[in-house]
Amino acid sequence: MERNIHAYIHQGEDGFFVASCARLPVVTQGRTLDETLANLREAIALYLEGEDLDDLCLAPEPSLVVTLEVTPVAAHVA
Numbered sequence: 001m002e003r004n005i006h007a008y009i010h011q012g013e014d015g016f017f018v019a020s021c022a023r024l025p026v027v028t029q030g031r032t033l034d035e036t037l038a039n040l041r042e043a044i045a046l047y048l049e050g051e052d053l054d055d056l057c058l059a060p061e062p063s064l065v066v067t068l069e070v071t072p073v074a075a076h077v078a
């Protein structure tokens with residue numbers, strides 16, 4: 001049984017943040033990180049509504065673990 005739902009967030013070309021789950025077919029987006037996280041929580045809750053967590057190999061009340069992908073900023077050399 002998995003105790004965590006893993007998701008990834010990256011910034012899309014349009015400036016929106018895109019979130020997707022690794023093992024669940026859940027994808028959402030938002031203008032800000034806060035909005036994206038709220039949308040992700042809601043999308044996961046809607047997906048899991050009425051599902052048998054055992055069938056999905058998920059423990060009751062799983063935690064959400066999010067990895068944020070960021071592009072490093074190049075150092076400016078004077």
